[in-house]
Amino acid sequence: MTQNAKLVLEGKETDLAVTVGTEGEVGIDISALRAKTGAITLDPSFANTGACESAITYIDGERGILRYRGYDIADLAEYATFPEVCHLLIYGRLPTPPEREEFRTRLTRHSLVHEDMKKFFEGFPQTAHPMGILSAMIASLSAYYPEDDTHEEIDLNIIRLLAKAKTIAAFSYKKSIGQPFIYPQNDLTYLENFLTMMFAVPSEPYKVDEVVRSALNKLLILHADHEQNCSTTTVRVVGSGGANLFASISAGVSALWGPLHGGANQAVIEMLEVIRKDGSNYQKYVDLTKSKDSDFKLMGFGHRVYKNFDPRALILKQSADQVLSNLGVDDPLLEIAMRLEEVALADPYFVERKLYPNVDFYSGILYRAMGIPTDMFTVMFALGRLPGWIAHWLEQRNAPGARINRPRQIYTGETAREWVPLEDR
Ligand code: CMC
Numbered sequence: 220m221t222q223n224a225k226l227v228l229e230g231k232e233t234d235l236a237v238t239v240g241t242e243g244e245v246g247i248d249i250s251a252l253r254a255k256t257g258a259i260t261l262d263p264s265f266a267n268t269g270a271c272e273s274a275i276t277y278i279d280g281e282r283g284i285l286r287y288r289g290y291d292i293a294d295l296a297e298y299a300t301f302p303e304v305c306h307l308l309i310y311g312r313l314p315t316p317p318e319r320e321e322f323r324t325r326l327t328r329h330s331l332v333h334e335d336m337k338k339f340f341e342g343f344p345q346t347a348h349p350m351g352i353l354s355a356m357i358a359s360l361s362a363y364y365p366e367d368d369t370h371e372e373i374d375l376n377i378i379r380l381l382a383k384a385k386t387i388a389a390f391s392y393k394k395s396i397g398q399p400f401i402y403p404q405n406d407l408t409y410l411e412n413f414l415t416m417m418f419a420v421p422s423e424p425y426k427v428d429e430v431v432r433s434a435l436n437k438l439l440i441l442h443a444d445h446e447q448n449c450s451t452t453t454v455r456v457v458g459s460g461g462a463n464l465f466a467s468i469s470a471g472v473s474a475l476w477g478p479l480h481g482g483a484n485q486a487v488i489e490m491l492e493v494i495r496k497d498g499s500n501y502q503k504y505v506d507l508t509k510s511k512d513s514d515f516k517l518m519g520f521g522h523r524v525y526k527n528f529d530p531r532a533l534i535l536k537q538s539a540d541q542v543l544s545n546l547g548v549d550d551p552l553l554e555i556a557m558r559l560e561e562v563a564l565a566d567p568y569f570v571e572r573k574l575y576p577n578v579d580f581y582s583g584i585l586y587r588a589m590g591i592p593t594d595m596f597t598v599m600f601a602l603g604r605l606p607g608w609i610a611h612w613l614e615q616r617n618a619p620g621a622r623i624n625r626p627r628q629i630y631t632g633e634t635a636r637e638w639v640p641l642e643d644r
Contacts (some may be wrong), residue, residue, distance in 0.1 A: 280524035303607035329382035330403035358469035389416030444607030483579035519580030
């Protein structure tokens with residue numbers, strides 16, 4: 220592999236260094252381009268831009284490969300627990316048995332949110348979207364835990380964030396249905412705690428359903444990282460300015476909210492409901508995506524990186540079938556989703572554009588079967604993505620020679636003009 224690329228601009232040749240990743244990915248290093256040539260690159264939406272070197276997650280979109288720290292996503296979804304995956308992403312390796320125990324204890328001990336923060340929940344209207352609450356509450360944690368200079372302080376805040384985010388998420392749900400908050404309990408595991416805080420009521424005993432726990436474990440692992448996506452890039456960009464962990468992750472939550480990104484899981488279920496109410500006419504909606512007069516998109520389909528299949532969607536499709544039957548849930552939306560997928564995958568429009576179901580196509584059906592309300596779906600995505608965001612925030616902060624992220628632009632506005640006094644306009 221050549222270690223240099225040559226650029227010819229207005230007849231003048233410039234050498235550019237080439238960086239090759241451990242999986243053979245090739246990047247032309249243009250960091251000296253402007254100094255050498257006066258020109259910059261133009262890549263709106265960053266589809267061809269590597270913004271960093273990263274050792275966290277590897278994706279080969281052509282072959283449908285996704286690995287966290289070298290481990291295949293299918294193995295992690297099958298064998299790991301979500302806290303183990305958090306440890307893997309953040310610290311770079313799977314925990315040993317004593318480390319696993321210590322990590323679990325720390326995640327449990329820091330689950331309570333400050334009692335004063337409960338008052339914040341009272342201030343939100345009952346109809347507030349839980350993503351807005353989650354983002355605001357995570358940013359607010361910085362008011363309670365401002366120290367983040369030393370390695371130990373940062374590490375403690377990472378644990379606090381992982382532990383408290385699930386409490387905040389469950390409290391925002393309880394607030395939306397007008398039920399009292401259920402506090403975390405130290406004898407429960409991470410997922411048991413979350414499910415108990417979501418679904419227990421003070422007057423009745425509550426036991427976590429093993430099918431639900433295990434499906435949630437898988438879902439969170441599948442969402443835990445996805446390299447330089449919109450929200451992770453947001454976290455890295457905000458963090459590059461020196462913003463603290465809570466502020467940076469809160470920005471990531473906001474970035475995730477949009478329907479083209481994490482908000483797609485909610486949008487998929489809303490779309491499937493529309494199709495069901497319209498007599499399950501799949502072809503009509505596939506045709507609508509192709510119509511020039513409509514901007515309708517099949518939500519849960521397509522991906523910037525995957526051009527073959529999304530390995531997460533394959534696992535979730537299998538899991539959805541199994542979990543619904545184990546829980547005895549008969550959801551007509553699963554049938555509609557499967558039929559819609561079949562019709563779309565046979566359609567030349569989708570084939571030519573390499574559009575396949577993505578992780579959000581089946582995740583909503585699983586969340587529904589667990590009893591999680593539709594507007595909480597993106598919050599579930601955020602809980603899963605937390606360790607990925609944290610790992611990237613840390614990686615960018617510790618990268619040798621890290622600088623503030625600051626892209627350039629090609630200006631296309633007016634050139635210099637004379638000031639016009641008000642009476643002459
Ligand atoms: N339905 C119909 N057509 C589509 C879809 C879709 N879901 N997605 C892409 N296309 C078409 C698009 O119109 C374009 O067609 P043309 O070449 O004729 O203009 C072509 O496929 C290429 O699409 P693109 O918009 O250039 O692709 P992108 O890489 O910019 O966008 C995407 C990727 C995921 C935003 C997009 O596929 C999309 O909007 N999908 C629906 C929303 C969704 O499911 N998002 C969740 C993504 S997975 C979770 C996550 O990581 O966030």
